[in-house]
Amino acid sequence: xxxxxxxxxxxxxxxxxxxxxxxxxxxxxxxxxxxxxxxxxxxxxxxxxxxxxxxxxxxxxxxxxxxxxxxxxxxxxxxxxxxxxxxxxxxxxxxxxxxxxxxxxxxxxxxxxxxxxxxxxxxxxxxxxxxxxxxxxxxxxxxxxxxxxxxxxxxxxxxxxxxxxxxxxxxxxxxxxxxxxxxxxxxxxxxxxxxxxxxxxxxxxxxxxxxxxxxxxxxxxxxxxxxxxxxxxxxxxxxxxxxxxxxxxxxxxxxxxxxxxxxxxxxxxxxxxxxxxxxxxxxxxxxxxxxxxxxxxxxxxxxxxxxxxxxxxxxxxxxxxxxxxxxxxxxxxxxxxxxxxxxxxxxxxxxxxxxxxxxxxxxxxxxxxxxxxxxxxxxxxxxxxxxxxxxxxxxxxxxxxxxxxxxxxxxxxxxxxxxxxxxxxxxxxxxxxxxxxxxxxxxxxxxxxxxxxxxxxxxxxxxxxx
Amino acid sequence: xxxxxxxxxxxxxxxxxxxxxxxxxxxxxxxxxxxxxxxxxxxxxxxxxxxxxxxxxxxxxxxxxxxxxxxxxxxxxxxxxxxxxxxxxxxxxxxxxxxxxxxxxxxxxxxxxxxxxxxxxxxxxxxxxxxxxxxxxxxxxxxxxxxxxxxxxxxxxxxxxxxxxxxxxxxxxxxxxxxxxxxxxxxxxxxxxxxxxxxxxxxxxxxxxxxxxxxxxxxxxxxxxxxxxxxxxxxxxxxxxxxxxxxxxxxxxxxxxxxxxxxxxxxxxxxxxxxxxxxxxxxxxxxxxxxxxxxxxxxxxxxxxxxxxxxxxxxxxxxxxxxxxxxxxxxxxxxxxxxxxxxxxxxxxxxxxxxxxxxxxxxxxxxxxxxxxxxxxxxxxxxxxxxxxxxxxxxxxxxxxxxxxxxxxxxxxxxxxxxxxxxxxxxxxxxxxxxxxxxxxxxxxxxxxxxxxxxxxxxxxxxxxx
Numbered sequence: 001x002x003x004x005x006x007x008x009x010x011x012x013x014x015x016x017x018x019x020x021x022x023x024x025x026x027x028x029x030x031x032x033x034x035x036x037x038x039x040x041x042x043x044x045x046x047x048x049x050x051x052x053x054x055x056x057x058x059x060x061x062x063x064x065x066x067x068x069x070x071x072x073x074x075x076x077x078x079x080x081x082x083x084x085x086x087x088x089x090x091x092x093x094x095x096x097x098x099x100x101x102x103x104x105x106x107x108x109x110x111x112x113x114x115x116x117x118x119x120x121x122x123x124x125x126x127x128x129x130x131x132x133x134x135x136x137x138x139x140x141x142x143x144x145x146x147x148x149x150x151x152x153x154x155x156x157x158x159x160x161x162x163x164x165x166x167x168x169x170x171x172x173x174x175x176x177x178x179x180x181x182x183x184x185x186x187x188x189x190x191x192x193x194x195x196x197x198x199x200x201x202x203x204x205x206x207x208x209x210x211x212x213x214x215x216x217x218x219x220x221x222x223x224x225x226x227x228x229x230x231x232x233x234x235x236x237x238x239x240x241x242x243x244x245x246x247x248x249x250x251x252x253x254x255x256x257x258x259x260x261x262x263x264x265x266x267x268x269x270x271x272x273x274x275x276x277x278x279x280x281x282x283x284x285x286x287x288x289x290x291x292x293x294x295x296x297x298x299x300x301x302x303x304x305x306x307x308x309x310x311x312x313x314x315x316x317x318x319x320x321x322x323x324x325x326x327x328x329x330x331x332x333x334x335x336x337x338x339x340x341x342x343x344x345x346x347x348x349x350x351x352x353x354x355x356x357x358x359x360x361x362x363x364x365x366x367x368x369x370x371x372x373x374x375x376x377x378x379x380x381x382x383x384x385x386x387x388x389x390x391x392x393x394x395x396x397x398x399x400x401x402x403x404x405x406x407x408x409x410x411x412x413x414x415x416x417x418x419x420x421x422x423x424x425x426x427x428x429x430x431x432x433x434x435x436x437x438x439x440x441x442x443x444x445x446x447x448x449x450x451x452x453x454x455x456x457x458x459x460x461x462x463x464x465x466x
Numbered sequence: 467x468x469x470x471x472x473x474x475x476x477x478x479x480x481x482x483x484x485x486x487x488x489x490x491x492x493x494x495x496x497x498x499x500x501x502x503x504x505x506x507x508x509x510x511x512x513x514x515x516x517x518x519x520x521x522x523x524x525x526x527x528x529x530x531x532x533x534x535x536x537x538x539x540x541x542x543x544x545x546x547x548x549x550x551x552x553x554x555x556x557x558x559x560x561x562x563x564x565x566x567x568x569x570x571x572x573x574x575x576x577x578x579x580x581x582x583x584x585x586x587x588x589x590x591x592x593x594x595x596x597x598x599x600x601x602x603x604x605x606x607x608x609x610x611x612x613x614x615x616x617x618x619x620x621x622x623x624x625x626x627x628x629x630x631x632x633x634x635x636x637x638x639x640x641x642x643x644x645x646x647x648x649x650x651x652x653x654x655x656x657x658x659x660x661x662x663x664x665x666x667x668x669x670x671x672x673x674x675x676x677x678x679x680x681x682x683x684x685x686x687x688x689x690x691x692x693x694x695x696x697x698x699x700x701x702x703x704x705x706x707x708x709x710x711x712x713x714x715x716x717x718x719x720x721x722x723x724x725x726x727x728x729x730x731x732x733x734x735x736x737x738x739x740x741x742x743x744x745x746x747x748x749x750x751x752x753x754x755x756x757x758x759x760x761x762x763x764x765x766x767x768x769x770x771x772x773x774x775x776x777x778x779x780x781x782x783x784x785x786x787x788x789x790x791x792x793x794x795x796x797x798x799x800x801x802x803x804x805x806x807x808x809x810x811x812x813x814x815x816x817x818x819x820x821x822x823x824x825x826x827x828x829x830x831x832x833x834x835x836x837x838x839x840x841x842x843x844x845x846x847x848x849x850x851x852x853x854x855x856x857x858x859x860x861x862x863x864x865x866x867x868x869x870x871x872x873x874x875x876x877x878x879x880x881x882x883x884x885x886x887x888x889x890x891x892x893x894x895x896x897x898x899x900x901x902x903x904x905x906x907x908x909x910x911x912x913x914x915x916x917x918x919x920x921x922x923x924x925x926x927x928x929x930x931x932x
Contacts, residue, residue, distance in 0.1 A: 079787060142752020146878075193757055219757035222764030224795075231791045232753030257909060258758060286608020287698030291659060291685035292724060298688030321545060325697045329690075412612075421887035443723060 021046065039064045046070045050113065055079035055088065058109075062095045066102040073099065075109035081166055082110050082234035089234070096168045110233060111165025112141030115148060117158060118184075124148070132157020133186035134265060137175040139164060139233050140219070143191045143258070150262050153425065155432025156269055159184040166233050171196060173204035180208040187268045188214040189261060194235025195243070202246050209252040213268045213465055217255040218243050251462045253455045263439055263448035271406040272355070272437035273466055275449055278302045279354040281347045282329040282442075283362060285412065290329035293357070293442040300446035301454075304328050305352035314346045341395060348403035357445060360409045360427045360438065361392060382422040389427035397434035408445050409438045487512065505530045512536045516579065521545035521554065524575075528561040532568040539565065541575035547632055548576050548700035555700070562634045576699060577631025578607030581614060583624060584650075590614070598623020599652035600731060603641040605630060605699050606685070609657045609724070616728050619891065621898025622735055625650040632699050637662060639670035646674040653734045654680040655727060660701025661709070668712050675718040679734045679931055683721040684709050717928045719921045729905055729914035737872040738821070738903035739932055741915055744768040745820040747813045748795040748908075749828060751878065756795035759823070759908040766912035767920075770794050771818035780812045794818075807861060814869035823911060826875045826893045826904065827858060848888040855893035863900035874911050875904045 022030045025037040080092035112123040117131035124145045138144035141163040179188040195201045208214050220229030221240045229235045247254040255261035280302050284290040294304045307328050315326040325331040348356050400407045431438045439445035488496045491503040546558035578589040583597040590611045604610035607629040645654040661667045674680050686695030687706045695701045713720040721727035746768050750756040760770045773794050781792040791797040814822050866873045897904045905911035
């Protein structure tokens with residue numbers, strides 16, 4: 001299969017609701033759309049079919065699709081090879097063969113299918129309507145949903161996402177080849193349970209990782225997970241050691257958890273990807289926070305280098321001695337946006353600063369926490385919190401731009417209040433859009449940067465990606 | 467120092483704002499309260515003094531406090547031994563000695579002091595006004611703030627919290643002894659940077675951990691963290707191996723991160739603390755989620771045991787075959803509260819079920835996600851989301867009570883919307899108040915339970931705590 005085919009599959013030109021033909025023999029109309037007894041009763045041309053019927057009707061649907069001359073089918077329908085029932089596995093093999101003989105390609109069965117924001121196709125509620133530069137392939141629809149939701153709320157956007165389930169026809173290697181050549185895609189991320197054709201997959205992974213940062217999360221590592229993977233997508237999970245070695249050799253990154261995966265995507269889609277080395281300057285909120293953060297940074301293989309005397313002198317000009325520290329970790333008690341900005345600028349320009357860690361609220365105009373029980377109407381408080389958070393994010397982005405040192409912001413949310421939630425959301429989106437990486441905690445930020453540096457080192461000799 | 471003294475220190479009877487005497491020679495009135503030029507000018511009796519003046523004025527204040535006959539002083543004031551300046555360290559030693567000779571006890575210097583909800587004393591905005599059963603001692607005010615804020619938003623409440631900074635007078639061992647004998651306290655948690663009197667600390671830790679679950683987070687493990695700890699509270703961080711061994715021998719738990727600490731407190735304040743063994747039944751949302759969760763559970767030393775045939779048969783009566791799994795992890799597509807409740811009840815009664823993991827939304831009446839762009843006014847949506855989340859939490863709590871098997875709920879929030887935030891908040895509080903542990907992710911829940919089981923095993927021979 002060429003990238004060309006998948007290209008057409010992922011460019012459905014599905015811009016008009018009138019191009020949607022519901023099929024159900026028992027209903028005449030769904031949400032104002034005429035409903036057809038079968039695909040063969042549709043007058044117009046049909047490009048793509050989404051099968052949501054019970055498994056036993058699929059062979060009939062397949063025959064009708066061949067007769068109708070459709071281009072592709074997405075089988076949401078489950079109940080085939082993943083059940084472990086040999087009869088159903090045989091049925092799956094047979095109808096896929098029939099479709100391929102007729103030149104029709106299939107996604108699934110047992111999957112959620114396509115999310116293509118620019119084509120207005122999504123397989124879950126709440127996916128953003130605007131597109132971005134991250135391509136996602138996933139054997140699991142639920143995990144694809146968690147990845148899209150989890151990264152969307154951090155401000156990341158997707159070019160396309162494909163949940164491909166059992167992968168009876170379209171497989172991971174097809175999607176990797178498509179992603180490698182898709183001009184809209186800058187970063188590739190995948191969730192895999194099993195690899196069906198090991199060598200083919202590895203070669204495609206290598207091709208993709210050579211030209212775009214590629215991150216793979218592998219499920220089914222332990223016995224319990226492997227058993228779940230087998231019943232989920234009929235996958236044979238295989239050895240994680242071999243998978244890990246394949247990723248390393250291909251120049252891809254292996255994420256070990258869902259948090260890893262999302263943090264690595266944030267790292268690779270912001271200026272954090274350009275971190276120069278292991279030197280972290282930590283501009284912290286509170287001494288004990290600085291202590292735990294320093295431990296976490298060291299634990300991830302990074303350093304908290306001491307500041308040069310020149311930097312210390314510059315900081316001491318406006319930072320008092322009592323209750324503060326200016327020799328990394330930096331713990332200032334200065335308030336006011338100007339002095340906070342000045343602190344960040346000075347440390348970003350210090351020679352040992354490869355990256356600066358700061359809190360999302362470090363440059364917020366109003367340092368007082370917004371009180372949900374405050375007198376002003378909630379809508380006003382929410383609006384105020386959003387503006388304030390956006391201002392803070394753009395301030396950090398500006399310092400990052402001016403100094404050329406990447407910044408990392410830690411979202412240290414202390415409240416579940418609706419106002420705090422709005423602030424977290426606004427900060428995350430504005431920061432990400434302006435190239436500033438935001439992480440939930442210092443240990444997660446440090447881990448992501450440690451993994452990135454290790455990956456960049458390992459890739460030496462391969463084409464430089466950024 | 468006896469527990470009795472600290473008892474009186476933490477029971478200030480500070481119920482009336484009229485008992486508050488601001489002292490500032492330059493001001494006559496603050497927020498409607500008369501302001502005094504010095505402590506000696508106050509007519510009434512003074513129990514407790516909070517010092518927020520510059521370090522150089524502290525010796526004078528100390529003399530005045532002795533003359534006035536106060537009972538205790540909290541030195542928020544910093545700039546003493548933690549600066550590394552020998553002159554300031556000497557000043558600290560001298561005024562602490564003077565106070566002790568006069569029978570006056572001191573908290574700090576360089577700390578945030580007291581949070582005693584029942585006495586209406588708090589050192590940070592946003593701390594809950596209602597009290598609970600967790601006692602916190604912390605060398606760091608910022609970390610104490612993060613612990614109180616982080617656990618409060620999960621529904622946990624505190625008996626008392628003490629930020630004691632340099633610990634020049636009141637030290638960790640005094641606070642551990644107080645916590646051990648305080649009837650309001652059921653769980654003890656501490657953040658430490660250095661231990662000043664090793665043997666004394668260890669004996670107090672042993673006494674406390676013998677009678678109450680006791681969790682200690684140690685900062686300053688790596689060189690960078692130790693340097694930060696030294697400049698923060700003047701602590702010599704010491705060897706983490708020795709600290710770890712001391713915790714083990716004392717029967718205390720060592721938290722390795724802030725997340726660990728908070729997750730362990732949630733575990734110990736809910737029915738999760740009674741988990742019978744390593745058998746986890748995972749009732750999951752989606753096959754891929756089940757795969758990654760199974761991996762994480764195995765990674766934490768727990769199991770995902772297969773279900774007995776009897777349980778499988780009971781579940782198959784109402785769960786269809788396609789796209790589901792009834793042999794742990796359980797992946798059902800049933801909707802409606804009644805069938806969801808039935809699923810949870812059946813698996814909780816299965817013999818290998820030591821604990822059931824489920825999602826916070828698993829028994830939510832309306833399974834559709836609340837849409838922040840919905841037509842109804844935001845206030846209505848928020849109220850609806852709260853009621854729905856509370857209902858879900860009480861349903862899980864009821865099944866936990868009826869079956870005697872602990873439940874763990876995973877808050878799989880997919881949105882930062884204000885409505886989603888309200889839902890997360892309501893679920894967390896209701897679940898915690900009803901004895902159901904809530905964690906952010908499956909890996910964190912599994913890790914907390916793994917640490918708990920390991921700790922319980924290690925404690926064999928010590929008094930049973932619950």
